Amino acid sequence: MSILTDLGIAVCTLTYGKDSSFAGVNAATTITITPKGANNAKLALVWDATGDSFQSFEDKASADPGVVGTIDVPQTGQDGFLMNGQPFKDWYYEANVRSSIAGQNDIVRTYRFQIPAGTTSLDVDRLPLQGQVILPPVVAPTVPVTSLNGLTGPVTLDASDIDAIPSDLKGAPGGVAELTSGGLVKESQLPSRLSAANIEQIDEAASEALDTITDGRLSAPSLAATIATLKQWARNPDMLIAGTVTRDSNGAATSAPVTWPDGSPGTYTADTVSTTFPGAVDAYHITYGSPVTKTFTQPAVTRNAAGAPTNVPQIVVS
Structure with a gap:
């Protein structure tokens, strides 16, 4: 160890x-x-x-x-x-x-x-x-705080110092409405033209919409994080390839089966092989899932005279 x-x-x-x-x-x-x-x-x-x-x-x-x-x-x-x-x-x-x-x-x-x-x-x-x-x-270094909102030394702030609303205006006429634990405006503070029946219908519709978004599917932040991780893996196809690699006469990998970290299958396919630097691949795509649910595409890179990439576009997800 x-x-x-x-x-x-x-x-x-x-x-x-x-x-x-x-x-x-x-x-x-x-x-x-x-x-x-x-x-x-x-x-x-x-x-x-x-x-x-x-x-x-x-x-x-x-x-x-x-x-x-x-x-x-x-x-x-x-x-x-x-x-x-x-x-x-x-x-x-x-x-x-x-x-x-x-x-x-x-x-x-x-x-x-x-x-x-x-x-x-x-x-x-x-x-x-x-x-x-x-x-x-x-990452920039953290700078110690020496003043706050133009004040120095021990600072005590009130609502006016930070353009906040005083607490005594919560739920008061001319103030701001209060929310329930569910994030909705309290019934007692809604305009009178909304009846209790109207409010119940709105609550039910909102609840059904929330269930549709979260029940059995990834939430938007979780989906974004998952795609970002898969894009990072797609940058290095060799780490995903799991099986026989097909190569052209110059040794460039043109296709191969892949297995993603979560076990999902896919296929690596070379879209553009370099003619200037035989054996190198300039563009490719990798599918995710069977049937395919996502495709991660590396657009063509630009190389210098030595063959090293000098411009690598971002992975495109479709």
């Missing part, structure tokens, strides 16, 4: 290596991992439960020829870390894997990836090179 799990931090075991030449000569492998934030910035995080501080040092691990290497790192999608005193998650890792065979030049490949909460193992070699990541907004 590592110091990370001792602190209660959820970790993911990364595997890498067991590289070889095309003639079957095994290579030694070394992985160097650096956690990063927006604009390639290094991070300084604090594990809130214990106060332990984590800095963006490079972590290295090595594997002998013919051996699969492993290294444990925190899951980037978990809650519990702070940056600048505010909750922070969804940073990313940059991993450089170096393969070495005596008497030959080393080969280095670079991966960028995030680890959703609950992911306990990940094969780095199966990830796309120069992977796409979704970064959280930069």
